[in-house]
Amino acid sequence: MGPTASGKSHVAVAIARLLPVEIVSVDSAQVYRHMDIGTAKPGWRSLAVVPHHLINLIDPNECYSAAQFLDDALRAMGEITERGNIPLLAGGTMLYFKTLLDGLSPLPSANSSLRAAIEAKAGEKGWPRMHQELALLDPASAARIKPSDSQRIQRALEVCYLTDRPMSEILQKPKTVHFPYHVIRIGLIPADRAALHQRIARRFDEMLKLGLIDEVNAIRDKFYLNEGSPSMRCVGYRQMLMYLDKKIDAVTAREKALAATRQLAKRQLTWLRAMTGIREFDCIAENLTEQVCEHLLNAGLKAAMVS
Structure with a gap:
């Protein structure tokens, strides 16, 4: 390494x-x-x-x-x-x-269609606005992810949409x-x-x-x-x-x-x-x-x- x-x-x-x-x-x-x-x-x-x-x-x-x-x-x-x-x-x-x-951690697999939808929404509103949306759904994840970090914002939102649960909560489960x-x-x-x-x-x-x-x-x-x-x-x-x-x-x-x-x-x-x-x-x-x-x-x- x-x-x-x-x-x-x-x-x-x-x-x-x-x-x-x-x-x-x-x-x-x-x-x-x-x-x-x-x-x-x-x-x-x-x-x-x-x-x-x-x-x-x-x-x-x-x-x-x-x-x-x-x-x-x-x-x-x-x-x-x-x-x-x-x-x-x-x-x-x-x-x-x-x-x-x-x-x-038991996170769901990536969903290409959902990711494309998030990308399209970000294209209209910008990633800072997507970060604000994440802050409502998963405050703990939003606190550690920068508003400019599009990749991590996208993944955190994807997990929220797929599971109806905050990613931060799922990450606390035993691996x-x-x-x-x-x-x-x-x-x-x-x-x-x-x-x-x-x-x-x-x-x-x-x-x-x-x-x-x-x-x-x-x-x-x-x-x-x-x-x-x-x-x-x-x-x-x-x-x-x-x-x-x-x-x-x-x-x-x-x-x-x-x-x-x-x-x-x-x-x-x-x-x-x-x-x-x-x-x-x-x-x-x-x-x-x-x-x-x-x-x-x-x-x-x-x-x-x-x-």
Whole structure:
């Protein structure tokens, strides 16, 4: 686990050269097909070294939830263990990790027609007005959701409409947990936040050179996407879409993309610090992969002795 640009993919492939693992992606952006450059999907060299699962699952005009991830991940992990290999979960979507480890509240599945109706209503009235409506139906959820957070407002309203109950009330119910694995938790956390920000900038500039703008343009035209589309909420994509729509210039688009990516990293680190049992490694360290691999060998040996 770790923030964006912390080197998770590189370390995961290094582990695959040492142990019989298959990688399960824990990344809410890499589930989208055609979104390769901006999501930093593994290239053909990495795919040749080790199998990767839960990437390229849906098109950019479709939705994917934590509940779907839970089902897909457990199924993939079961198949990996049946082959005699070890599931290696690698990514930065902390909600997905939490869902796997702590279980999922009994919320209803997404309803596409209802979501479209909420989107249409928001188009007329604006999301702040939708937030006011949520405050009447579910004050507790409205208190923790910003009036500008359209995605969470939409989900909270959807749950209210489908269940006739506040989402906050349903979330208080006990969660069902089924995760029959011995877990070794590794967190790649920067000792120097400024160094991570520099790495983020270098990686984004490389994405631009590789053709990120053309990638966004192609999927926008093919799938009729806009800034409200779930896939376009991924950092980098929304800002490039704004540039293509001539709402901002190229310099501003880059600055906004970097700011959004730094904010994402900050949120990921906040999630990580709230989790327990994590062995932390400085993701900026030059010998990071050696440290992690040594730790895994020692942890595996201890687990074998206990069993």
